[in-house]
Amino acid sequence: MSTAHLFEILLRLGDSPLILAQRLSEWVGKGPVLEEDIALANVGLDLLGQARLWLSYAGEVEGEGRDEDALAYRRDADAFRNALLVEQPNGNYADTIARQFLFDHWHALALRSLAGSRDERIAAIASKAATEVAYHVERSTDWVIRLGDGTDLSHRRMQAAIDGAWMYANELFVPDAIDDASARDGIGVDLRALAGPWRAAVGAALTEATLTTPSDDWAQRGGRQGRHTEHLGHLLAEMQFLQRAYPDARW
Amino acid sequence: MVSEPVLGDVAARGNVVSNAMTTLAGAWRALASVPDPELPVVSIVDLGIVRRLARDGANVVVTVTPTYSGCPATEAIAGAIRAALSEVGFPDARVEIVLAPAWTTDWIGEDAKQRLRDFGIAPPGSARPGIAKIDVRGIGPLRRAGTVVPCPRCGSPRTSLTAQFGSTACKALYRCDECLEPFDYFKEH
Numbered sequence: 030m031s032t033a034h035l036f037e038i039l040l041r042l043g044d045s046p047l048i049l050a051q052r053l054s055e056w057v058g059k060g061p062v063l064e065e066d067i068a069l070a071n072v073g074l075d076l077l078g079q080a081r082l083w084l085s086y087a088g089e090v091e092g093e094g095r096d097e098d099a100l101a102y103r104r105d106a107d108a109f110r111n112a113l114l115v116e117q118p119n120g121n122y123a124d125t126i127a128r129q130f131l132f133d134h135w136h137a138l139a140l141r142s143l144a145g146s147r148d149e150r151i152a153a154i155a156s157k158a159a160t161e162v163a164y165h166v167e168r169s170t171d172w173v174i175r176l177g178d179g180t181d182l183s184h185r186r187m188q189a190a191i192d193g194a195w196m197y198a199n200e201l202f203v204p205d206a207i208d209d210a211s212a213r214d215g216i217g218v219d220l221r222a223l224a225g226p227w228r229a230a231v232g233a234a235l236t237e238a239t240l241t242t243p244s245d246d247w248a249q250r251g252g253r254q255g256r257h258t259e260h261l262g263h264l265l266a267e268m269q270f271l272q273r274a275y276p277d278a279r280w
Numbered sequence: 281m282v283s284e285p286v287l288g289d290v291a292a293r294g295n296v297v298s299n300a301m302t303t304l305a306g307a308w309r310a311l312a313s314v315p316d317p318e319l320p321v322v323s324i325v326d327l328g329i330v331r332r333l334a335r336d337g338a339n340v341v342v343t344v345t346p347t348y349s350g351c352p353a354t355e356a357i358a359g360a361i362r363a364a365l366s367e368v369g370f371p372d373a374r375v376e377i378v379l380a381p382a383w384t385t386d387w388i389g390e391d392a393k394q395r396l397r398d399f400g401i402a403p404p405g406s407a408r409p410g411i412a413k414i415d416v417r418g419i420g421p422l423r424r425a426g427t428v429v430p431c432p433r434c435g436s437p438r439t440s441l442t443a444q445f446g447s448t449a450c451k452a453l454y455r456c457d458e459c460l461e462p463f464d465y466f467k468e469h
Contacts, residue, residue, distance in 0.1 A: 067446070078350020157346075
C-alpha cells in the first residue's frame with residue numbers, strides 16, 4: 030500500500046472520532062442531567078484521545094512535518110475524511126443518542142477488525158480504542174432502549190432520530206477503491222463485511238426499544254472523499270477559530 | 281504476550297542481584313512512590329502502567345503504557361516519573377509511551393485492588409454476571425442481563441448503575457441500594 034493511501038486511510042480513521050468528539054463537547058455544561066453531561070464529556074475525551082493517536086500517525090506517514098494539531102486545525106472542510114454521520118448537529122437528545130448509537134456499533138466492529146491489521150501501529154491503536162468503545166456501545170444502547178421504550182414522546186423522537194440518521198449510517202459500509210485496496214492488503218477494514226454484524230446488533234437493540242429498524246439501505250455518501258454536508262464547515266469554524274486567528278498559539 | 285527477559289523487566293523487579301541492580305531497584309522504589317494522579321491510593325507501578333525499566337548508559341528509560349487513549353493524566357505522570365527518578369540519581373530519565381500490548385486492568389495487583397476497595401472504589405474484577413439495574417437520572421430504572429457490582433463498603437449485591445462514566449472515564453458511578461452509599465466502580469478493561 031502506498032504512503033499516500035496509508036495517509037488517506039489514517040485520516041479516515043482519525044477524523045470521525047475527532048469530529049464526533051467536537052460535537053459531544055458542544056453539550057458540555059448543558060447536558061440534560063449532570064451524569065449525562067459527564068458521560069458526554071468522557072466519551073468525547075476517549076474519542077479525542079483516539080483521534081490524536083490516528084492523526085499523529087497520519088502526520089508521520091505523510092512526512093511533511095504536519096503533526097496532529099496541524100491536521101486538526103489547519104485543514105479545510107474538503108480535506109476532512111470523517112463520516113457524514115458524525116458531523117450532523119446535536120439536535121434534540123434523541124438525535125445525539127441515535128448518532129452515537131449507530132456510530133458506536135460500527136466503531137466497535139471496525140476497531141475489532143483493525144486490531145488484526147498487518148500494520149502494527151494500526152493494530153495497537155485499534156486494540157486500545159476497542160476496549161474504550163465497548164463502554165460507549167453499552168451507554169448509547171441503554172439510552173436507545175430507554176427512550177424508545179419510554180413515553181409516547183420519547184418513542185416518537187427516538188424513531189424520528191434513527192430514521193433521520195439512517196442514510197448517513199449506511200455510508201459507513203460503502204467502501205471506495207482506497208478502502209478496498211487497504212482491506213485487500215490486510216491493513217484497513219473490509220467495510221462491507223461489517224454491515225451484517227452491525228445490522229444484527231443495531232436491529233436487536235431497536236427491537237428491544239420497540240422501534241422499527243429502517244429497511245432502506247440507500248446511503249448519503251461523500252464524507253470519506255471530502256464532500257461534506259453544510260454542517261462541517263460551521264463546526265470547523267468554531268473548532269479551528271483559535272489556531273486560525275492566532276496561528277501557533279500555545280497554552 | 282510474553283515479556284522479554286530484560287534486566288529490570290516488570291517480572292524481574294525486586295530481584296536485587298548485583299550493585300548495578302541495586303540502583304535499578306532504587307529506581308523501581310522511586311517509581312513505586314509515584315501515585316496515580318486520579319487515584320492517590322495506588323501507585324503507577326500498582327496500576328501496571330510501568331511496563332519496563334532499563335538502563336541507557338548512565339541513565340534509565342521507563343516504558344509506560346497509558347490506561348486510556350484520552351487519559352489527560354498521561355503527561356502529568358511522565359513529569360512525575362522524571363521528577364521521582366531525578367531524586368534517586370537519574371536526572372535525565374527518559375519516558376517512552378507504548379500502546380501495545382494495550383493496558384488491561386488485569387495488571388492491577390491484588391493488594392492494590394484491596395486498597396481501592398478500602399478507599400471506597402469497587403475494583404475491576406468485582407463485577408459478576410447478573411441482572412444489572414441501570415438507574416441513570418433521566419432514563420429511569422432499567423433492568424437487563426449484564427453484570428452486578430457489589431458495594432465495596434457493605435458487600436451487598438443490590439446496587440444500581442447511576443452513570444456509565446464517573447469522575448474519570450475509567451470509572452462508573454454506582455449506588456448501593458442496601459447501605460445507600462454512592463460508590464465508584466473501576467471498570468474492567
